[in-house]
Amino acid sequence: MFDEETITRRTVLKTTGGSLLAVGAGGLAGASPDEEVRVNVGFDSGRGRSAALDAADEVVREFTFDAATLRLPKRAATALAERDSVRYVERDGTARALSTTWGYDRIDADVANINGYTGAGADVAVIDTGLPCDDPCLPNVGSGKAFVDCSSDCCAPWDDDNGHGTQVAGVIGADESCSCTTGIAPDATLHAVKVLNDYGAGSYSDIAAGVEYVARQGWDVGNLSLGGSSGSSVLKDAVEYATNNGVLLVGAAGGSGPCTSCVGYPAAYPEVVAVSATNRNDELASFSSRGPEIELAAPGSDITTVGSGGCATLSGTSYATAHASGVAALVMAQGYTNSGARTRLQNTAEDLGLPSDEQGSGLVDAAAAVGLNSSDD
Structure with a gap:
């Protein structure tokens, strides 16, 4: 019988010829x-x-x-x-088709999912442009709240009238039946916190209000695939409040690269996990910001995800952040606190040999983070 603690990607692919994940019997x-x-x-x-x-x-x-x-x-x-x-x-276990998204495979999300770690029970707030009401790739959308007005023909005040929130949500938690990709935490509940308008812009006060709202709901993870080049006292207050109330905030480092000490806000705040972006060669993506605030790296170049009315392949630290938030959901679904999950993500990250201002602790590793042996050996 398969041992959940020893299944690795190589074992899975050897068993199935690379077309279907083997049953994780458990x-x-x-x-x-x-x-x-x-x-x-x-x-x-x-x-x-x-x-x-x-x-x-x-x-x-x-x-x-x-x-x-x-x-x-x-x-x-x-x-x-x-x-x-x-x-x-x-x-008896469950088999899932392999995702075609390289980032999903690179961080061993396939290994975590096939062993039953799918984020069930975790609540992830997508603090962004909103989420769609009825996208078949995102059937796990829960409640929502809008802090900016939605443009015309919106299915709900928190509907995504830009597309960015939907793209980010696809990386975090697209259903396994989605033809575009499989989310890192496909069974987590995604909540729409609309703080950016149809142009993808929002005030710091609206973002702060969204972060405060997430804390008041008691949700586990707040994904912040947004940012600016300067700080804000009200936003700093909000992220402190959320962190003190149990939310793990994960933020995009920004796309100002190549540069030095250029991590944007709110990712630059110590309360937020700042995430840089890597490419298929395990290098820092050329566009990724870097700096001493970087805590984790994640795939962010040429990521296939859910688009408006179809699939889209995109690059940015927004999508790297979504990978990290998905893994955070897997960990917090196991009962970790926000501080415990943050430490867990750091301690199980894979060292890519990059400078610390590019990778922080290393590449986020889903299988290792949930306690599985994710080695390819």
């Missing part, structure tokens, strides 16, 4: 003794088959080879596993 440790579980049972004799079928509350499927899929209490599954005539008992 263990039974998290289930209570009387909880009904769905398991695959392999046996090597008729006695083993009879024992398995007799123990089942429901026989889901019998294979022509020596195995069956059953529903039964965990207690019964554990007893079956101890029989000499039973080769294995594994909890």
Whole structure:
């Protein structure tokens, strides 16, 4: 049976030929003794088959080879596993098609997702131009709030009349059925906090109000794929307030590169995780801002995501930030506090050998962050 702690991308691709992720069978440790579980049972004799079928509350499927899929209490599954005539008992898992987005694969989000880490239970606020009401790639949009007016023909006050918020949200949490991409945290709930207008611009006070709102809702992650070259006292107050109230804020370093000490605000504030952008060669993207405030790096060049009415391939620290926010959602879904998740992201990042003002602690690593072995070896 597969061990969740040892599945790596190489194992997955070797098993499937690179076309479909292998089933992450998972263990039974998290289930209570009387909880009904769905398991695959392999046996090597008729006695083993009879024992398995007799123990089942429901026989889901019998294979022509020596195995069956059953529903039964965990207690019964554990007893079956101890029989000499039973080769294995594994909890049934889920397979997902591989994403075509290189950034998703590069940070081992595929490994995290196939092992069941999908961000379920986490709330991510997309503090941006809004989110669509009914995009099939984003069925996990929750509530919303608008701090700027939406242009005409909006489905809700927080509708995305620009497209940038939708693009960012696709990287964070697009559904696995989306033809454009799979989000890092496809089961996280995304909330629209519209602080930018249809031109993609917004005042610092509107952004501050949006950040304050996120804190008052008690949401886990606030994605800030926006910024300016100068600071603001009210925005500084807002990010301090949100951080003190449990929100992990993740911000875009900015696109002023090549440059030195040019990280924009609010990412430059110590309360915000500042994210730089890398390319397919694990180099700092030429457009990415850099500076001592950089905390993490993430893929941000030629990223395929959800566009207005289709798919779009885009570059920017906005999309690098979205990768980091998606991983933050995976971590906080496990019960980490905002400060604990921030430390976890730092400690599990992959060192790319870049200067610290370009990569911070390194490239964000989804599989390592949730406790999986993400090595390709």
